[in-house]
Amino acid sequence: xxxxxxxxxxxxxxxxxxxxxxxxxxxxxxxxxxxxxxxxxxxxxxxxxxxxxxxxxxxxxxxxxxxxxxxxxxxxxxxxxxxxxxxxxxxxxxxxxxxxxxxxxxxxxxxxxxxxxxxxxxxxxxxxxxxxxxxxxxxxxxxxxxxxxxxxxxxxxxxxxxxxxxxxxxxxxxxxxxxxxxxxxxxxxxxxxxxxxxxxxxxxxxxxxxxxxxxxx
Numbered sequence: 001x002x003x004x005x006x007x008x009x010x011x012x013x014x015x016x017x018x019x020x021x022x023x024x025x026x027x028x029x030x031x032x033x034x035x036x037x038x039x040x041x042x043x044x045x046x047x048x049x050x051x052x053x054x055x056x057x058x059x060x061x062x063x064x065x066x067x068x069x070x071x072x073x074x075x076x077x078x079x080x081x082x083x084x085x086x087x088x089x090x091x092x093x094x095x096x097x098x099x100x101x102x103x104x105x106x107x108x109x110x111x112x113x114x115x116x117x118x119x120x121x122x123x124x125x126x127x128x129x130x131x132x133x134x135x136x137x138x139x140x141x142x143x144x145x146x147x148x149x150x151x152x153x154x155x156x157x158x159x160x161x162x163x164x165x166x167x168x169x170x171x172x173x174x175x176x177x178x179x180x181x182x183x184x185x186x187x188x189x190x191x192x193x194x195x196x197x198x199x200x201x202x203x204x205x206x207x208x209x210x211x212x213x214x215x216x217x
Contacts, residue, residue: 007027007029007209008021011032012034018034028212030205030208033072034072039072039169042073043079044080045197045199046077047080050165053165053192057084058085060086064091065122066092068090068092068101068125069098071125078104088106089106091111091112092125092150093110093140095139097110112149116157120165122164123169124166126168126173127143150177151175151179152177153179165188167193168190169193170193172190
């Protein structure tokens with residue numbers, strides 16, 4: 001309060017922290033991730049990256065695969081992509097899938113191979129080891145088994161029988177969600193996501209700053 005800042009970019013471990021702060025300070029609040037809840041600017045840059053690659057978002061079939069339960073990226077992507085007209089499917093272990101997630105209008109396909117054949121874009125989420133407690137693998141037998149069932153290597157990617165766009169919000173657990181061959185594939189736009197993240201967040205700051213009332217000098 002004493003610093004009289006115009007804008008706060010907040011990342012916080014507790015869901016709802018950004019909303020709470022907005023009710024107690026007279027500043028623009030940018031939610032840079034609140035716990036396992038949401039990460040709005042990541043969804044914006046993901047949607048922009050899809051549009052940049054495919055020329056559209058409406059009608060695109062997007063798979064979000066991996067640790068849905070602990071991911072703030074997943075929820076923001078669901079809201080954003082559906083609002084823009086995309087179809088969304090989720091895939092991952094049942095232990096990492098939120099209950100009643102279908103109520104948000106998404107499809108759930110536990111078989112990753114079937115999900116990959118359905119989609120145009122696959123957004124492979126990082127296993128949130130730090131949010132699962134203990135050694136981080138209480139929700140599945142081992143990282144090796146997870147990679148075998150829900151990871152994408154070049155052999156699995158080739159079996160899809162069509163070209164799909166590979167995305168990842170990062171940082172990547174190489175060899176778990178995707179192998180290096182897939183992460184660095186010609187159809188991967190992971191580095192584009194990183195680059196677009198700078199532009200999207202600059203735009204968010206610019207647009208919010210333009211709405212801040214200025215006092216006459």
